Amino acid sequence: MSDISVRSAAEDAFASRSDWVRLRTLVILRWTAVAGQLAALFAAWRFYGIDIPAAPCLAIVGLSVAVNLASSLLYAENHRLTEGEALTLLAFDSCQLTALLYLTGGLGNPFALLLLVPATIAATALNGLSIAILGGLTVLLVSLLAVLHLPLRYLNGAEIVVPAILANGFWLAIVIGVAFMALYTRRVSGELHAMSDALLATQMALAREQTLTDLSGVVAAAAHELGTPLATIKLAAGELADDLSDRPDQQADAVLIGAQADRCRDILRSMGRAGKDDLQMRAAPFQAIVEEAAEPHRDRKARITVATRGGGRPQPVLARRPEIIHGLRNLIQNAVDFSNGAVWIDLDWAAERVSLVITDDGPGFPPALLGRIGDPFVRDRARSDERRPQYEGMGLGLFIAKTLLERTGARLEFTNASDPFLAAEERPARCGARVRVSWPRDRVEMAQHDISGQNQRF
Structure with missing residues (x-):
């Protein structure tokens, strides 16, 4: 699966909130509400001496029981609600609670606060129109309750009076609560689901890279194992061709067999160039790993220059982990996409750390987004159509790179190489975005005894 298809799949999953809620979830919540309503009615009558209109209240509670029973009979427990079904059931819950509050004091009833629950659930699981x-509907019902309700009375007939200022305050608090809870819950749930989708895309990208690595190892092993029989076929075909010098037709067949053996050898050699499951190929010099990550982007618009600054110290040999290669490849892709024609990759290493810096000559990171780079689905609409319209500025590639590299112990820093507000003639050659990636050397370096050991059999 390509990076673009991974991004598209994640974005589609994030954009659609349909079928997130199981019917069983709402049924369980409604049973809980029924139990709580019955307990509240009983406590108000038995312990506080409040005159409750029992028959109509029990009828309204019974309506919730009927809806639950009907839902359980008509649908399977694991039925996923559509947008319309979820909205209808939540609207019913709001209306049912409103009817119960109408009979028990309106907004003077402290349980009026529970009108926030259906709206909060909607903000968690439904789309914007349904939330609105x-x-x-909740604001309308609260407003009706503020002016239309039956007063609460004690058993002796005395009315429980709520001061007007408190009643108005209850109305205002619930209305503000509906708006605040909806916005807050929507934002938090959106971020959680965005992170979940982005992590899924990261796992898919890593699985793809791991599959390619494993496949190249299998092909290389096949090439190695088939080398001897192909050489035998080539040798036998050559001797047979010499023996059939007096039979031109059969000699041509023998020559053809030898040529096809050579072709098989060349095909296997080319397929196995990506690597093999060899202990020597599980590690590579630092520069070779970076070159491998940059290779797919060398034929594009930007000139990629890789330089080493090791101060004369021997170059470290790192593990060829798919997370490192794919993460660096995404960072280099981002630099190439936004560059004006040049990308520089500077490698450095010391006794304790290994690091690289990727710099381009493009416009750099938007200053307003510097603190959010590495988060999934970061959008910069002012630039999304300028360089990479197919990505729509999602930032998912950088998130995948950051997540994969951090899994290997890397630390990433996103900055600009120069002030993005300088005039064009004042900007240096390396004026664009700069990404620094560094690892503790002991986290990524391969020990010599791990490299020079005996190859493992497949």
């Missing part, structure tokens, strides 16, 4: 519809 249910939020508007």
